[in-house]
Amino acid sequence: MMCLAIPGKIIEIEGKKVVVDYGSERREARIIKGEFAVGDFVTVAAGVVSEKVDEAQVAGWLKVLEND
Template sequence: MCVAVPGKVIETDGNKAIIEVGNVKREIYIHLVPEVSLGQYVLVHAGCAIQIVDEEEAKQTLEIIKELIEDEVY
């Protein structure tokens, strides 16, 4: 299964960006969405931003992911 996770762009540098997902920051590639701006949310898959997404949609998705993690039984 492939999963793309929304992250907020907090820094850009050429074809790379730093995104934030919760308390985690990661460097990603943004060459597929070069028009992305600081503060926007992107869907990230395999280290690459593949699409710019609406902030509300991103927050709803992150909330669902958070709920799934909290409900996980080991």
């Protein structure tokens, strides 16, 4: 069972089109709804920007692991 999409970073926005950088590759996606900005980490489903990654959660993991 798969429940995983890797977050990428928005590096360009032009209207409803965005370019998402995954490190190893870049892909185009569309914004259907929501506010997104260059620098946001997002997941993409079916070519549509789906959700913004909660950076506080990422920071939480980093903090506990780095201090452990």
